[in-house]
Amino acid sequence: MLSRVVTAAVVLAGCTTSAFAWGAAGHEIAATIAQIHLHPSVFPKMCEILNYTSTNPNEPQCHLAPVATWADKLRYKMRWSGPLHYIGAVEDHPSQTCAFPGPRGWQGKYGGNVLGAIRNVTNILEDSVYYSEAGRMNFHSDEMENEALKFLIHFMGDMHMPLHLTGRDRGGNSQKVLFSHRQTNLHSLWDGLLIAKALRSVPRKYNHPLPAPKIEYALRGTIYDSYVRMIMWEGVLGKWEHEVPGWLTCPSTTRSRSISLAFPTSLAAFWEQTLLVWNRITGGGVMDTDDDLICPYYWATPIHALNCELVWPKALDEPPYNNHTRLVNADAHQHQCGSESPANELAQVDSVGRFIGGAPGGPYLELDTPQYSGVITKQWIIEKLLAxxxxxxxxVLNYLFADIEDPEEAKLWRSGQGLRIHV
Structure with missing residues (x-):
């Protein structure tokens, strides 16, 4: 029988608009968990694309966490990429109405959202692998492959933050709430505050080595070291062990596996063209992002449902909490930014896990309660989404880059069960 084996910045309410999910540490946690599950043959190809070099023989070939927030850090240079971090349906209004997408489709441009973005960057990398293996000229430059991989790492994290799957009140950025008597907004709460509290509450006992030795070098000393170990020990190879293969299941479709694009004159033009070509081919439909191996819409659907089931409290649409003035922004659909420094997350929490700050105005709904944050903690909602x-x-990375001759071993790695080989 298999033995049981086995990161985060607070988003400030007054921050300038952009599109962050999970804050820096959340993205790094997800990327670290991904690296634990990568096949060894993936690293040389992935590191080559990322242009990673190291002179330290004890350091792993490369680490995903440092590039997990790249798409957010350079957002001001890539303003066109903002809508690619989230998606919203026209009729969606949790907790009252849950539409994903509903009869009138998505807000914004067809394909110009996080689901279409995951599909697009995966296609680019898939094309590049095909060209390389076939010995043919690659239409995509090294720089484009580099950006596509970093976008993929980031967008996969964005998709698993429920409020990045609804357009209501800018993904909750305009919805003021309290958390431990501190005024914040619903998006910021899920971006960083819930993770910050979780990091504070992880017992120190979670220091057991992980089954992927190369990850130890990068993990030790981070603020989320114990948290990742807890998720792995108690979750991935604990309570969720038999669920994990289902996390990568996709319904069968007849969609084409790959889209090849001509090479435009600039990176910005390339990404714009990618969206336009995607729109012409798929028409922006619901399931057109999905195929039998990679299916962002199918994976995102139950995550979106959390907005009505738990994330967006019904009380926010009832007196007295539905009468206060909300935050205003010129772009009503833009999601808001988070901190770029994981260390800032714990700076907002005192020694017993209470958040620092007052709450003028209101009334605002307190969400650090047994009925809200208590349920999230008890049910391991955040931890499961990150996992x-x-x-x-x-x-996805194993599918794209793993060099595995044994079909059964390949199936194991691509189903998220590659760790079984090492345990």
Whole structure:
């Protein structure tokens, strides 16, 4: 029988608009979990694309966490990429109405959202692998492959933050709430505050070595070291062990596996063209992002449902909490930014896990309660979402880059179960 084996910045309410999910540490946690599940043959190809070099013989070939927030850090240079971090349906209004997408489809441009973005960057990398293996000229430059891989790592994390799957009140950025008597907004709460509290509450006992030795070098000393070990020990190879293969399941479709694109004159033009070509081919439909191996819409659907089931409290649409003035922004659909420094997350929490700050105005709904944050903690909601993001990212990367001759071994790695080989 298999032995049981086995990161985060607070988003400030007054921050300038952009599109962050999970904050820095959340993205790094998901990327670290992904790296734990990567086949060894993936690293040389992935590191070559990322242009990673190291002179330290004890350091792993490369690590995903440092590039997990790249798409957010350079957002001001890539303003066109903002809508690619989230998606919203026209009729969606949790907790009252849950539409994903509903009869009138998505808000914004067809394909210009996180689901279409995951499909697009995966296609680019898939094409590049095909060209390389076939000895043919690659239409995509090294720089484009580099950006596509970093986008994929980031977008997979974005997709697993429920409020990045609804357009209501800018993904919750305009919805003021309290958390431990501190005024914040619903998006910020899920971006960083819930993870910050989780990091504070992880017992120190979670220091057992992981089954992937190369990850130890990068993990030790991070603020999420114990947290990742807890998720792995108690979750992935604990309570969720038999669920993990289902996390990578996709319904059968007849969709084409790959789209090849001509090479435009600039990176920005390339990504714009990618969206336009995607729109012409798929028409922006619901399931057109999905195939039998990679299916972001199918994976995102139950995550979106959490907005009505738990994330968006019904009380926010009832007196007295539905009468206060909300935050205003010129772009009503833009999601808001998070901190770029994981260390900032714990700076907002005192020694017993209470958040620092007052709450003028209101009234605002307190969400650090047994009925809200208590349920999230008890049911391991955040931990499961981060684990799913990591394992699905690993599944896609293993599919793209793993060099495995044995069909059964290949099936194991691409189903998220590659760790069984090492345990």
């Amino acid at each position: 799913q993001a990591g394992i699905r990212l690993a599944g």
